Amino acid sequence: MNRIFFRFFVLVMLSITAATFVIYFAFARLFGDPLDDIARRQAAAQIFLLEQYVDQAPTDEWLTRLNNVREVSDVRYDLMSLEQAREALGAGQRAELERGAIVLDAAGKSFYRRVDLDGERYIGSQDEVLHAQDLPIDIGQALKMEVLRYVIVAIAILVPIALWSRSHWKALQSLSRMADEFGAGKLSVRAHLQPSDAVYPLAERINHMAGRIEELMEAQRSLLHSVSHELRTPIARLEFGLELLDAKANNPDLSKRIAAMEGDLAELNNLVKELLDMSKLDSARSLQCASLDLDALLRDCCATLPPSTQQVACELAPQLGAVEGDARLLARAVGNLLRNAQKYAQGNIVLSARRLPDTGGVEIAVDDDGPGIPAEERERIFDPFYRLDRSRDRATGGFGLGLSIAQKAVALHGGSLRVETSALGGARFVIGLPA
Numbered sequence: 163m164n165r166i167f168f169r170f171f172v173l174v175m176l177s178i179t180a181a182t183f184v185i186y187f188a189f190a191r192l193f194g195d196p197l198d199d200i201a202r203r204q205a206a207a208q209i210f211l212l213e214q215y216v217d218q219a220p221t222d223e224w225l226t227r228l229n230n231v232r233e234v235s236d237v238r239y240d241l242m243s244l245e246q247a248r249e250a251l252g253a254g255q256r257a258e259l260e261r262g263a264i265v266l267d268a269a270g271k272s273f274y275r276r277v278d279l280d281g282e283r284y285i286g287s288q289d290e291v292l293h294a295q296d297l298p299i300d301i302g303q304a305l306k307m308e309v310l311r312y313v314i315v316a317i318a319i320l321v322p323i324a325l326w327s328r329s330h331w332k333a334l335q336s337l338s339r340m341a342d343e344f345g346a347g348k349l350s351v352r353a354h355l356q357p358s359d360a361v362y363p364l365a366e367r368i369n370h371m372a373g374r375i376e377e378l379m380e381a382q383r384s385l386l387h388s389v390s391h392e393l394r395t396p397i398a399r400l401e402f403g404l405e406l407l408d409a410k411a412n413n414p415d416l417s418k419r420i421a422a423m424e425g426d427l428a429e430l431n432n433l434v435k436e437l438l439d440m441s442k443l444d445s446a447r448s449l450q451c452a453s454l455d456l457d458a459l460l461r462d463c464c465a466t467l468p469p470s471t472q473q474v475a476c477e478l479a480p481q482l483g484a485v486e487g488d489a490r491l492l493a494r495a496v497g498n499l500l501r502n503a504q505k506y507a508q509g510n511i512v513l514s515a516r517r518l519p520d521t522g523g524v525e526i527a528v529d530d531d532g533p534g535i536p537a538e539e540r541e542r543i544f545d546p547f548y549r550l551d552r553s554r555d556r557a558t559g560g561f562g563l564g565l566s567i568a569q570k571a572v573a574l575h576g577g578s579l580r581v582e583t584s585a586l587g588g589a590r591f592v593i594g595l596p597a
């Protein structure tokens with residue numbers, strides 16, 4: 163049963179209970195206590211006997227007839243003084259008793275009535291009260307019947323509402339599943355609802371919105387891709403031109419300038435290459451999955467690092483086993499993390515990997531003893547072109563695309579990339595891959 167319906171169910175039950183009390187008090191105020199009515203109906207036989215048999219006796223035989231009734235009845239009939247009876251009753255009932263009416267005590271299963279008002283039946287009878295006890299009154303049963311009535315009415319209301327809300331619930335769930343998938347990057351998902359569904363118009367709008375977002379993302383991706391692609395030709399021409407110029411000029415001064423320009427061109431070339439790589443990573447189409455030997459892949463990443471003064475340790479757990487993935491992309495992600503570590507570490511870098519015992523997934527971590535990443539920057543460093551202030555100087559190189567590329571590559575595998583503080587004192591980047 164769904165949550166919304168459950169809340170609704172509780173609400174309906176509470177309001178039916180409240181309505182029951184309101185009905186009871188309103189009826190009690192307007193027409194007298196309904197419980198009293200029920201009790202009077204249940205004691206009708208005894209009241210009838212008293213009024214139609216005992217009271218109908220000739221004046222001096224009233225007591226004899228009462229005794230006859232006493233002999234055959236399960237009900238106890240006692241006589242008590244008017245004074246005692248008045249003490250046993252509340253103010254309202256006392257007035258009724260004085261008038262000579264039958265005063266019921268439903269809870270006590272009894273009633274009181276004066277023998278008579280003017281002392282005709284026996285001497286002093288005007289000061290006596292007949293108290294009938296053990297009457298066959300059972301308010302509990304009447305209450306149970308009332309409760310049953312309300313429960314049946316409540317169920318009769320709730321069943322159709324449950325069926326009605328179920329269809330809504332299903333439609334809403336399919337919408338929220340679609341929103342989840344869309345949020346996770348699968349931009350082609352759409353909600354498929356029947357036109358008869360109540361939330362169909364909403365689903366239509368959401369689908370329309372999703373379509374627009376997909377178009378915009380696609381346009382942006384293809385713009386990035388085209389611009390990067392188009393830049394390659396003029397860059398290549400410039401490189402070629404500079405080489406020619408250098409050869410022709412044959413001038414050491416100019417050669418120095420030309421070498422600097424070639425350096426700038428190489429940087430530009432790298433940027434274009436990274437941008438192209440990144441634009442390819444925006445769709446799962448670029449994934450070429452195969453079963454990979456993780457141990458070999460990670461050792462390869464360490465081995466292909468550019469030489470540096472730092473120690474790079476490879477601490478891989480035994481029997482890492484195989485993972486399903488794109489070797490080129492995973493190596494790219496790990497390589498980017500390792501090269502970052504090389505830029506910032508003072509002396510030590512550790513690449514480690516292990517299987518997570520609970521999920522069966524893999525955790526690959528790169529630790530270094532560099533300056534680390536301040537907590538408030540940990541979200542943003544994965545944004546394209548985002549670099550920390552201290553690394554703005556070109557000395558460290560890079561465009562701020564490395565982490566963004568690594569994150570996209572890992573996300574394509576259904577995994578995640580996060581950064582923490584390393585036990586070595588610097589940054590610890592952790593790649594989590596699902597089983």
Ligand SMILES: Nc1ncnc2c1ncn2[C@@H]1O[C@H](COP(=O)(O)OP(=O)(O)O)[C@@H](O)[C@H]1O
Nearest residue numbers: 502503506549550553560561562563564565589
């Ligand atoms: N291991 C690290 N230690 C300290 N800072 C790091 C580390 N790795 C990345 N960073 C910070 O995150 C920024 C973004 O990294 P990245 O996307 O690889 O860009 P790039 O390396 O091109 O600067 C870097 O500029 C740097 O400031």
Ligand SMILES: [Mg+2]
Nearest residue numbers: 502560564565
């Ligand atoms: Mg980098």
